[in-house]
Amino acid sequence: MRKDSEIEKYGKSRRLKYRKFFRLIEKYDYIAVFRHVKPDFDAVGSQMGLYTYLRDNYPNKHIVYVGENSEDLMPQCVPEVKYVDDSFFKEHDVLAIAVDTSQKKRISDERYKLCKYLVKIDHHPEVDHYGRLQIVDEELSAAGELVANILLNHKGGLITRECAFYLYMAIAGDSNRFLYDSVTPHTFEVSIELLKKGIVLSDLYRRMYEEDLSSLNVTRYVLDNFKVTPNGVAYYILDKETLNKLGIKAKQGKNNINVFDHYKGIKIWCSFSEDVEEKVWRTSIRSAGLPIEKIALKYNGGGHAQASGAKPKNMKEVMELINELDEYAKGK
Ligand code: 5GP
Ligand code: MN
Numbered sequence: 001m002r003k004d005s006e007i008e009k010y011g012k013s014r015r016l017k018y019r020k021f022f023r024l025i026e027k028y029d030y031i032a033v034f035r036h037v038k039p040d041f042d043a044v045g046s047q048m049g050l051y052t053y054l055r056d057n058y059p060n061k062h063i064v065y066v067g068e069n070s071e072d073l074m075p076q077c078v079p080e081v082k083y084v085d086d087s088f089f090k091e092h093d094v095l096a097i098a099v100d101t102s103q104k105k106r107i108s109d110e111r112y113k114l115c116k117y118l119v120k121i122d123h124h125p126e127v128d129h130y131g132r133l134q135i136v137d138e139e140l141s142a143a144g145e146l147v148a149n150i151l152l153n154h155k156g157g158l159i160t161r162e163c164a165f166y167l168y169m170a171i172a173g174d175s176n177r178f179l180y181d182s183v184t185p186h187t188f189e190v191s192i193e194l195l196k197k198g199i200v201l202s203d204l205y206r207r208m209y210e211e212d213l214s215s216l217n218v219t220r221y222v223l224d225n226f227k228v229t230p231n232g233v234a235y236y237i238l239d240k241e242t243l244n245k246l247g248i249k250a251k252q253g254k255n256n257i258n259v260f261d262h263y264k265g266i267k268i269w270c271s272f273s274e275d276v277e278e279k280v281w282r283t284s285i286r287s288a289g290l291p292i293e294k295i296a297l298k299y300n301g302g303g304h305a306q307a308s309g310a311k312p313k314n315m316k317e318v319m320e321l322i323n324e325l326d327e328y329a330k331g332k
Pocket of ligand 1 (some may be wrong): 041102283286300301302303307308310
């Protein structure tokens with residue numbers, strides 16, 4: 001790595017935190033890596049990247065990863081979560097590390113509460129200050145980019161191809177394959193270092209994005225039924241009957257959102273899917289440039305400038321959200 005590299009510069013400015021982090025790793029023999037509920041590529045990628053690094057570099061320690069399983073991501077992108085007995089947490093002093101999770105209540109697996117020490121590694125705008133040690137930077141495109149920086153600055157550590165694969169997946173996921181403005185020279189430099197570990201990109205992208213042919217029926221429905229507001233907000237709505245007819249679950253409703261990401265005049269685009277169990281409309285919002293996370297926050301959500309999520313409670317709130325986005329996009 002070049003001495004003037006973005007990776008080194010970045011690491012230097014955070015070296016006290018990094019030192020403290022690795023001192024904690026040295027100190028604890030039992031370590032659990034957490035991430036947020038309803039994981040995405042960045043959540044599981046940064047989690048598994050950090051987990052494999054610790055597992056491979058500290059073979060004498062007991063390292064686990066936890067969280068609910070995800071049909072969409074497992075096992076094709078990351079392995080399923082192995083059962084970890086309560087005794088792991090109850091009978092030892094455990095160091096908990098939560099990645100990609102801005103709010104304490106969104107940590108998947110409540111057993112972080114049984115841990116002795118909690119570290120937060122995140123790239124979301126700060127919602128909760130919950131870690132005794134916090135390594136947080138909202139400028140980075142992905143939690144995986146931050147984890148990669150920490151590991152690349154840890155001299156003498158081994159980053160295997162498996163570890164690099166997970167971290168690259170995290171970055172590709174949250175940056176929508178390097179499309180967002182959150183991507184910087186640092187993002188690319190980190191990605192170059194990860195690529196050098198031997199990742200095969202065609203394999204990685206196939207594992208991330210390959211879908212069943214039948215999903216084209218959903219795309220067809222979306223293309224037949226989307227709407228665009230006067231000021232350039234494109235959206236589609238999948239109610240419970242439609243989801244049933246198409247044979248998909250509410251959480252898969254957002255899979256077609258990026259259909260709209262490159263059309264003149266479309267500034268913001270959203271998907272809404274009725275979640276009967278949670279009695280909310282699962283909402284994903286994306287934007288070509290206008291920051292949308294503040295509006296998402298008002299509708300029981302949050303996220304990033306160009307990619308946020310929300311959970312309006314009923315159709316009235318869904319329409320209010322669409323109108324608010326439309327008003328916001330006016331003249332911009
Ligand atoms: P998605 O639309 O893919 O579910 O979410 C897009 C981005 O917004 C992700 O980075 C996700 O973590 C974030 N996000 C989604 N829902 C919430 C939420 O309720 N609160 C916060 N803080 N972030 C969210
Ligand atoms: Mn993320």
